[in-house]
Amino acid sequence: xxxxxxxxxMESNEEEPVxxxxxxxxISGTDYIHWYRQLPSQGPEYVIHGLTSNVNNRMASxxxxxxxxxxxxxxxxxxxxxxxxxxxxxxxxxxxxKLSFGAGTTVTVRA
Amino acid sequence: DVKVTQSSRYLVKRTGEKVFLECVQDMDHENxxxxxxxxxxxxxxxxxxxxxxxxxxxxxxxxxSVSREKxxxxxxxxxxxxxxxxxxxxxASSPGQTYGYTFGSGTRLTVV
Numbered sequence: 001x002x003x004x005x006x007x008x009x010m011e012s013n014e015e016e017p018v019x020x021x022x023x024x025x026x027i028s029g030t031d032y033i034h035w036y037r038q039l040p041s042q043g044p045e046y047v048i049h050g051l052t053s054n055v056n057n058r059m060a061s062x063x064x065x066x067x068x069x070x071x072x073x074x075x076x077x078x079x080x081x082x083x084x085x086x087x088x089x090x091x092x093x094x095x096x097x098k099l100s101f102g103a104g105t106t107v108t109v110r111a
Numbered sequence: 112d113v114k115v116t117q118s119s120r121y122l123v124k125r126t127g128e129k130v131f132l133e134c135v136q137d138m139d140h141e142n143x144x145x146x147x148x149x150x151x152x153x154x155x156x157x158x159x160x161x162x163x164x165x166x167x168x169x170x171x172x173x174x175x176s177v178s179r180e181k182x183x184x185x186x187x188x189x190x191x192x193x194x195x196x197x198x199x200x201x202x203a204s205s206p207g208q209t210y211g212y213t214f215g216s217g218t219r220l221t222v223v
Contacts (some may be wrong), residue, residue, distance in 0.1 A: 032209055043201050043214035044154070051209075097208035098144075098169070101154035 004088045009106045012082075018075040020105055022088030025069045031092035032063060032097060035073045037084040044087065044101070047073065081108045114138070114217040117202050123221045130189040132218050134202030142205045143185035144212065145169075145177065147198040154201065160185055161208075192222045 005023040012018040024033065034049040048055055048062045050071075055062040061074040075082055087104040091097050120186035136143065144159040146169075156169030158177040166177050174196060185204075189196055199219050202212045203212040 034211065036212075043203075043217050044212075046211035046213060049211050091209075098159065099212060100154060100170075101146075103153060103217065110142075 003104060004090060006086075006088050006102065006105045008103065010076075012078045013107045013110050014079060015077050017035065018078045018082070018107060018109075020073040020075075020086050020088075020107070021078065022072070023070045024088070024090055027068050027090055028079060028092055028094050031090040031094065033062065033068075034073050034086065034087075034089045035060070036087045036089065036090055036099075036101075037082075038087070038104070039081075039084045047086070049091075078107075078109045080109050080111060083107055114139050114168070115202055115204050115213050117200075117218050119213040119218050120216065121221075123223060124189075124192050125127075126193060126222055128189075128192045128222075130192045130220070130222075132187040132189075132200055132202075132220070134187070134215060136185075136187045136204040136213070137182055137183065138204070138206070138213075139182065140204035140206050140213075141182075142207065144203040144205075145175075145185065145187045146201045146203065148201060149198050157187065158222075166214065194222050196220065197222045 035047040036044040038044045050062045063072045085104040087097050115136045124130050133217050146154045148154045148219045160166050160179045176188045199217050201217045202215045205212045
C-alpha cells in the first residue's frame with residue numbers, strides 16, 4: 001500500500017491559517033488523497049479528498065502538488081474547534097479503495 | 112447529511128459472551144466498514160462490505176464476523192468475546208469506492 005508521511009504535531013493560533021503537509025512519494029495514478037480529522041471521543045470526520053486538481057469545500061482546501069507526491073490541507077482560519085488529529089490517507093485500486101489510518105498530525109490551536 | 116448510527120455508545124460484556132454491534136446508515140450507501148481503534152495502534156480495519164450479503168476481511172478479522180442482510184445495516188459479531196477485544200469500535204459507510212466515508216460516533220466495548 002502507498003504510505004503517507006505527516007508531522008506528528010502542529011500548533012496554530014486562533015483565526016490564523018493552518019497548512020498541514022502530507023508526503024506520499026509512492027502514490028499511484030488511481031490513488032485518491034483523503035483527509036479526515038478526529039476530535040477527542042468522536043469518530044473520524046471526512047474533511048476533503050481529491051485526485052489531481054486542487055479542491056475546495058466549506059471546511060478546507062486541498063492543494064495537490066503537480067507530481068502528486070505531496071499535498072497540503074489548508075484550514076483558512078483556525079478555530080478552537082479545529083483542534084484534532086488530522087489524517088492524510090491514500091485510497092485507490094492498489095488497496096481496494098480502503099482507508100488505512102496512520103498516526104496523523106495532532107493540531108493544537110492556541111486562543 | 113448522512114447519518115451512521117451505532118446502536119450503543121458504551122457496552123460492557125463478559126468474557127465468552129457473543130456480542131453484536133449494530134450499525135445503520137440512512138443514505139443508501141453501497142459500502143460499509145468496521146474499524147477498531149486502540150491507543151498507540153490507531154484505527155484498524157476489521158471487515159468491510161461493498162454490497163448486500165457480501166463481506167471481505169480487513170486487516171484484523173480474527174475473532175470477528177459480520178452480517179449484512181440489508182443494505183442499510185452492517186453488524187459486527189464477536190463470537191466469543193475476550194478481554195483483548197476491549198476497544199472503541201467505529202462503523203463507516205460510503206456511497207462508492209472513490210467517495211469519502213461517514214463514520215458513526217463509535218461504541219466503546221469493555222470485555223470483563
